[in-house]
Amino acid sequence: xxxxxxxxxxxxxxxxxxxxxxxxxxxxxxxxxxxxxxxxxxxxxxxxxxxxxxxxxxxxxxxxxxxxxxxxxxxxxxxxxxxxxxxxxxxxxxxxxxxxxxxxxxxxxxxxxxxxxxxxxxxxxxxxxxxxxxxxxxxxxxxxxxxxxxxxxxxxxxxxxxxxxxxxxxxxxxxxxxxxxxxxxxxxxxxxxxxxxxxxxxxxxxxxxxxxxxxxxxxxxxxxxxxxxxxxxxxxxxxxxxxxxxxxxxxxxxxxxxxxxxxxxxxxxxxxxxxxxxxxxxxxxxxxxxxxxxxxxxxxxxxxxxxxxxxxxxxxxxxxxxxxxxxxxxxxxxxxxxxxxxxxxxxx
Ligand code: SAM
Ligand code: SF4
Numbered sequence: 001x002x003x004x005x006x007x008x009x010x011x012x013x014x015x016x017x018x019x020x021x022x023x024x025x026x027x028x029x030x031x032x033x034x035x036x037x038x039x040x041x042x043x044x045x046x047x048x049x050x051x052x053x054x055x056x057x058x059x060x061x062x063x064x065x066x067x068x069x070x071x072x073x074x075x076x077x078x079x080x081x082x083x084x085x086x087x088x089x090x091x092x093x094x095x096x097x098x099x100x101x102x103x104x105x106x107x108x109x110x111x112x113x114x115x116x117x118x119x120x121x122x123x124x125x126x127x128x129x130x131x132x133x134x135x136x137x138x139x140x141x142x143x144x145x146x147x148x149x150x151x152x153x154x155x156x157x158x159x160x161x162x163x164x165x166x167x168x169x170x171x172x173x174x175x176x177x178x179x180x181x182x183x184x185x186x187x188x189x190x191x192x193x194x195x196x197x198x199x200x201x202x203x204x205x206x207x208x209x210x211x212x213x214x215x216x217x218x219x220x221x222x223x224x225x226x227x228x229x230x231x232x233x234x235x236x237x238x239x240x241x242x243x244x245x246x247x248x249x250x251x252x253x254x255x256x257x258x259x260x261x262x263x264x265x266x267x268x269x270x271x272x273x274x275x276x277x278x279x280x281x282x283x284x285x286x287x288x289x290x291x292x293x294x295x296x297x298x299x300x301x302x303x304x305x306x307x308x309x310x311x312x313x314x315x316x317x318x319x320x321x322x323x324x325x326x327x328x329x330x331x332x333x334x335x336x337x338x339x340x341x342x343x344x345x346x347x348x
Contacts (some may be wrong), residue, residue: 065111203246
């Protein structure tokens, strides 16, 4: 593609919110479009979701996991990790604190840990919902019946990254799991009325502009409500420990294209991007993102929820973070969005 073609492709995306696979690939292969793409995505973000940034209070409640995703420090086979599970009352107390800090969404995230049976989670979610906050779950693959019961408990949203939509790549990095099952979970969640979040792990060894473009078309096809686009970060305690990290520029371009194609989606500036590059989250907020997850977990659990080394913010004080974000967003010409932060389908 010539420069002229590249820029008219960005313009087309900003107007129609449609791109072909070939056009996405061209944008992902062209590093020099990064700033223009970010500027177009930032305008689209302003027009469709406004200047408010949704802050979510994140509770990492268990680092036990029965799965063995090749990239993740929580994988069952990682014997070097100190495991923890928060007690039900501890989780509820953290949710109360999150509410007191001013968060209006509580995200419960953890490994796939059967100790947290559907009934146990049902109880926890019901009690948190009584605090009048939105609840997002990120607890991996469960049956339709479990998802249904958790919806009945009041859960509003669910995050389940597809990681990659490429069959061979998915199989390579997810022993004992299947892309079909993952997709079925996303379908079930949609059918049950959850706001559904998914996304890609960018820079997963073996991915390419083509596989990432296919991911984006999939997100558009399922009309995902939330899109977490984060770079892969190698963890030495996993089989992918010696691989190189996902690229900051590719992550940024992919996030910007995501905003252009799904203009009303809620898109976080991820912790992984901040870990990859200090200040990276602020750059993503200016490149199409409108959500930040702020970790409200306390004590040693913060350190032991170790997906990858050097995780940003491990030593931050949860009680300071909301104020910090208010100040920071103000300096960026943005503000903390009010309300529970559901997807807003009406342009500003
Ligand atoms: N177990 C649930 C699941 O897999 O959906 C939720 C928790 S899991 C730790 C949340 C996300 O962490 C995954 O979707 C994955 O993309 C991300 N993650 C795990 N290991 C990572 C790594 N090494 N680099 C970047 N992100 C990673
Ligand atoms: Fe478990 Fe999720 Fe990590 Fe996979 S990504 S090993 S399911 S915590």
